[in-house]
């Protein structure tokens with residue numbers, strides 16, 4: 001025991017060299033939401049209505065989209081309207097009437113015009129998943145498929161419209177989320193008649209209507225409106241950078257007016273041939289394939305080859321500062337050629353050399369490259385990495401929902417079902433990393449970002465450790481104090497992937513209760529709490545299942561910890577997750593319980609104003625803001641250590657260039673940090689006491 005205390009004392013002493021930010025000043029959740037930075041050794045988508053045929057859909061309102069019984073009505077109405085229009089004189093109607101011979105107002109949308117010129121002669125319904133052989137309609141300049149090392153460029157995706165959507169009311173506002181290679185774009189709601197000029201003429205009461213007309217005009221009107229609602233039009237275009245040629249475009253349709261109700265999704269495999277236009281109607285798929293389902297969307301994709309093989313800071317325009325880390329700043333940037341918005345982490349080479357963080361930084365880049373090459377749904381997507389003489393740059397997808405920490409800080413705590421959703425996605429993220437022999441080691445709300453839809457994405461792999469198979473151990477003393485597993489503190493023989501599950505246990509508790517189970521304002525005390533402290537569950541907050549889950553994770557013996565036998569599979573099988581459909585969750589087909597308020601790609605309202613209010617207008621991405629970056633250039637030997645950091649969409653080989661996952665060399669001695677010696681957590685706090693219900697020892 002004395003030995004253990006000596007060890008803790010030793011840790012604590014060395015921690016005193018580290019920098020910690022002060023605990024949150026939020027009075028109600030002061031204790032829990034402190035943001036202690038990481039500590040590391042090297043710091044580190046009626047049929048009742050109908051069948052459609054597969055003709056081209058004009059940009060105007062098309063009777064083909066109507067149910068059979070409505071087609072006749074439509075034709076009658078159209079004939080009557082034409083007669084009425086003939087009799088109603090031409091003076092009433094300006095000579096340059098925009099209506100066409102069908103009485104339909106052609107679209108005034110210029111994008112639509114654009115799309116029409118590209119519209120193929122044949123239109124066939126495509127059933128996902130589409131394969132290249134299914135892609136019957138295309139126009140292309142070059143028939144030669146590009147070899148992997150030629151693949152570079154941009155992908156234009158156009159979502160034109162939907163038809164036969166399964167909706168229960170005409171009052172809908174369908175929008176779509178387009179996802180390509182982890183980059184998510186949300187379309188505006190579909191255009192209203194007035195906006196896209198597709199409205200059809202309905203006989204008004206003032207007009208003479210044929211007495212023999214079989215159906216009441218209001219019924220006709222509502223049926224037509226319903227039919228129209230089932231065929232929303234977007235004419236939306238967006239451009240993606242092509243990073244992984246294997247990536248598919250996924251489009252999910254939701255109804256904004258009815259609680260973001262899911263209307264179906266589709267996946268399309270674009271063709272990586274220069275200027276190849278792939279266009280067609282794709283069947284939407286439901287969440288549950290056993291359910292009858294309807295609806296199609298019209299999608300075009302065009303791949304455009306790019307001449308650029310390497311990118312640098314000059315290819316991006318800095319828009320905002322969104323975060324500051326230990327080694328550099330994170331900016332919201334816009335890629336000049338595609339206009340795509342990304343997050344750019346700029347890291348000072350001198351600073352990381354000084355803090356002996358080169359290995360960790362190269363490691364972070366390598367893990368991000370590795371995870372960007374396969375389907376790693378809950379990990380922030382790396383798009384490019386490059387370097388200048390003084391700085392390293394990591395370009396990742398911008399997660400506009402902000403840090404989970406930020407939301408937790410604002411809301412105090414989450415309802416259990418919301419916490420469960422995040423935890424379940426985290427389990428999948430950790431499962432993925434562990435399967436790739438990567439320990440994350442720095443699980444905390446600051447490193448969990450929310451995307452535009454409210455799904456999580458892990459960022460900051462600066463402390464992660466690769467090439468560690470199931471039972472392998474590592475010794476590096478790193479992580480953020482509150483989330484450190486006891487074996488990291490105490491076990492000289494090292495620790496395994498189990499440390500991530502301990503941190504997950506801390507996180508479940510913190511998300512649901514609003515404070516961290518082991519927090520103490522004094523670092524030594526925090527170590528003692530982690531090593532020997534009792535965890536007290538507040539009354540009436542966590543369900544029995546959640547408590548049991550936390551207990552399983554906060555087991556001080558890593559060999560008995562939940563996950564010790566079968567890693568994430570064991571966690572997934574726990575009763576806490578009985579209502580989680582893991583297959584749907586993994587495909588991001590479960591709607592997140594909370595959708596961050598994000599108005600556009602450029603919205604930074606979910607980030608701290610302390611950063612976002614910084615004036616970046618005259619900031620030069622090429623220049624450096626760190627005092628350590630003086631005029632003295634780095635030696636060639638040091639520059640050599642950054643070789644291979646650069647990652648563009650040039651080729652697959654290029655992406656692997658410089659990946660030496662064996663090169664982790666954590667030889668430095670453990671370092672420590674300064675704890676905040678302020679009074680904060682008080683065990684005898686009456687409020688705290690009155691809420692505590694159950695205590696357990698891990």
Ligand SMILES: Nc1ncnc2c1ncn2[C@@H]1O[C@H](COP(=O)(O)OP(=O)(O)OP(=O)(O)O)[C@@H](O)[C@H]1O
Nearest residue numbers: 323324325326327330343396397398399446459460
């Ligand atoms: N892709 C992204 N999208 C949105 N915000 C991001 C993104 N990447 C980073 N950020 C913001 O920048 C902050 C700092 O980024 P990150 O944690 O990667 O930097 P760091 O230097 O490694 O920090 P630390 O000192 O905690 O290790 C994040 O907490 C987040 O708020």
